[in-house]
Amino acid sequence: MKALKADYLIVGSGAIGMAFADIILTETTDSIIIVDRYGKPGGHWNKAYPFVTLHQPSAFYGVSSRDLGRTKIDEIGLNKGLNELASGAEINAYFDDVMREQFLTSGRVQYFPMCDYKGDKTFVSMLTGEEYKVEVNKKIVDATFLKTSVPSTHIPSFIIAPEIQFMPLNNLPDVTTPPAGFVVIGGGKTGIDACLWLLENNVDPDKITWIVSRDAWLIDRKNTQPTMEFFNDAIGAQAAQFEALAQADTIPDLFDRLEKTGVLVRIWKDVLPSMFHGATVSQLELEALRRIKNVIRLGRVQRIEKDQIILAKGTIPTSTNHIHVDCSASAIKELSIKSVFDGDVITPQTVRSYQPIFSAAFIAHIEVMFETEDEKNDLCAVVPLPNHDTDWLRMMAVMMINQFKWGQNKELRKWLVNNRLDGFSKMMRSVPKDDAKKQAIINRMRKNAMPAMMKLQTLIPRIKRK
Numbered sequence: 135m136k137a138l139k140a141d142y143l144i145v146g147s148g149a150i151g152m153a154f155a156d157i158i159l160t161e162t163t164d165s166i167i168i169v170d171r172y173g174k175p176g177g178h179w180n181k182a183y184p185f186v187t188l189h190q191p192s193a194f195y196g197v198s199s200r201d202l203g204r205t206k207i208d209e210i211g212l213n214k215g216l217n218e219l220a221s222g223a224e225i226n227a228y229f230d231d232v233m234r235e236q237f238l239t240s241g242r243v244q245y246f247p248m249c250d251y252k253g254d255k256t257f258v259s260m261l262t263g264e265e266y267k268v269e270v271n272k273k274i275v276d277a278t279f280l281k282t283s284v285p286s287t288h289i290p291s292f293i294i295a296p297e298i299q300f301m302p303l304n305n306l307p308d309v310t311t312p313p314a315g316f317v318v319i320g321g322g323k324t325g326i327d328a329c330l331w332l333l334e335n336n337v338d339p340d341k342i343t344w345i346v347s348r349d350a351w352l353i354d355r356k357n358t359q360p361t362m363e364f365f366n367d368a369i370g371a372q373a374a375q376f377e378a379l380a381q382a383d384t385i386p387d388l389f390d391r392l393e394k395t396g397v398l399v400r401i402w403k404d405v406l407p408s409m410f411h412g413a414t415v416s417q418l419e420l421e422a423l424r425r426i427k428n429v430i431r432l433g434r435v436q437r438i439e440k441d442q443i444i445l446a447k448g449t450i451p452t453s454t455n456h457i458h459v460d461c462s463a464s465a466i467k468e469l470s471i472k473s474v475f476d477g478d479v480i481t482p483q484t485v486r487s488y489q490p491i492f493s494a495a496f497i498a499h500i501e502v503m504f505e506t507e508d509e510k511n512d513l514c515a516v517v518p519l520p521n522h523d524t525d526w527l528r529m530m531a532v533m534m535i536n537q538f539k540w541g542q543n544k545e546l547r548k549w550l551v552n553n554r555l556d557g558f559s560k561m562m563r564s565v566p567k568d569d570a571k572k573q574a575i576i577n578r579m580r581k582n583a584m585p586a587m588m589k590l591q592t593l594i595p596r597i598k599r600k
């Protein structure tokens with residue numbers, strides 16, 4: 135077994151491992167070993183479908199020390215008028231550049247692609263069989279915890295007759311013969327992406343059957359824009375959600391207010407969503423999706439036979455001339471949480487809602503800046519990843535307490551304002567004192583923050599699982 139030595143051993147060179155390593159390199163003189171099963175950094179983006187893009191603007195994705203994209207507004211397509219979304223290819227190229235041009239040239243990073251981590255500080259090359267044992271001076275970082283699942287590597291949980299044309303959405307661009315119709319299985323973000331891709335490629339909406347086992351609340355992408363021209367939308371939505379919380383009497387009343395103020399949106403106004411995964415859509419995408427009328431709400435698919443699809447609550451016809459598109463992978467499989475700092479292991483998780491990558495960078499900074507495990511964990515309470523609609527409340531409760539604690543520390547406030555992955559602190563800080571309209575939005579946020587936190591404490595115990 136070959137012996138190696140480093141201060142940090144990072145398992146996983148996905149976005150989380152890369153964002154963590156970047157802060158260690160920027161803020162310390164420590165050495166790092168990075169191990170990954172894939173041949174290139176970027177994690178699941180290596181296996182993503184060809185037409186995948188980020189769900190959020192590129193402007194605040196990636197590692198802290200390097201810009202991603204050109205901070206430009208899209209002029210065409212369904213994201214028109216909003217900040218650009220990096221494509222999968224761009225993200226992969228970006229992480230490859232970060233690794234080659236920053237990490238490896240620093241002389242402080244040893245990168246082991248195509249290697250399987252076996253636990254106990256050992257890993258093995260999947261190409262040569264060579265085994266390695268690492269002497270870790272400081273910490274092991276488990277950047278594999280979220281277990282992102284993507285359609286190309288996911289095994290569907292239902293049975294498929296051999297005659298049926300079935301594919302992950304990755305294979306859609308390989309279709310050469312028009313089918314009788316497309317059956318998209320999955321109502322989450324990949325299902326949305328598959329439907330939008332078909333519509334953008336002029337498929338008649340009536341040729342699309344969309345199997346949606348649960349409808350979702352979505353986030354209007356306009357409210358996630360980290361550039362000043364969107365201040366009223368982005369910070370306005372934050373003020374609106376605090377206000378909605380402060381004023382809501384019941385949980386249905388809260389969701390009603392969140393929808394009325396545009397904080398949450400849904401595709402179909404006549405169906406009350408029961409899911410929330412934090413996916414974003416633009417208004418143009420919503421309009422496009424509403425053109426699909428054949429939406430099947432009969433629960434999960436159990437079996438696809440050659441002439442019918444058996445679902446939990448009914449059956450619909452299909453044929454061997456239809457293409458069935460698998461979008462049933464749930465992007466994040468790991469919904470449990472654990473302490474971020476635990477002895478010699480750090481497990482990066484989300485400490486600010488919707489922002490796992492910012493969170494990894496923040497956790498690395500906390501690791502560098504603070505001494506004791508208690509102090510570190512106190513600032514890094516894990517924001518649970520949402521699944522059900524009402525998880526929005528639990529997520530907000532932890533996130534608001536984290537934000538409050540971070541705001542008490544001057545150095546952390548400064549770090550947040552200057553970190554490109556933060557997105558919004560700089561925007562808030564740069565509002566001129568005499569800009570009455572923007573200052574009024576900030577004041578609404580301040581005024582409602584504490585009542586919102588208190589209301590969460592009364593609403594959360596009332597959550598009933600359906």
Ligand SMILES: Cc1cc2nc3c(=O)[nH]c(=O)nc-3n(C[C@H](O)[C@H](O)[C@H](O)COP(=O)(O)OP(=O)(O)OC[C@H]3O[C@@H](n4cnc5c(N)ncnc54)[C@H](O)[C@@H]3O)c2cc1C
Binds near residue numbers: 148151169179249
């Ligand atoms: C289509 C899609 C769009 C998304 N858009 C956004 C977005 O806009 N913004 C956002 O913040 N998030 C987005 N996400 C969420 C996304 O999951 C995160 O952004 C991020 O890419 C997750 O990174 P990760 O490092 O946790 O996981 P992964 O990318 O899965 O990386 C984990 C790595 O660990 C390696 N690994 C696992 N086990 C081992 C082992 N035993 N030995 C060695 N290596 C191992 C894997 O090979 C992999 O490279 C999106 C997700 C999807 C699927």
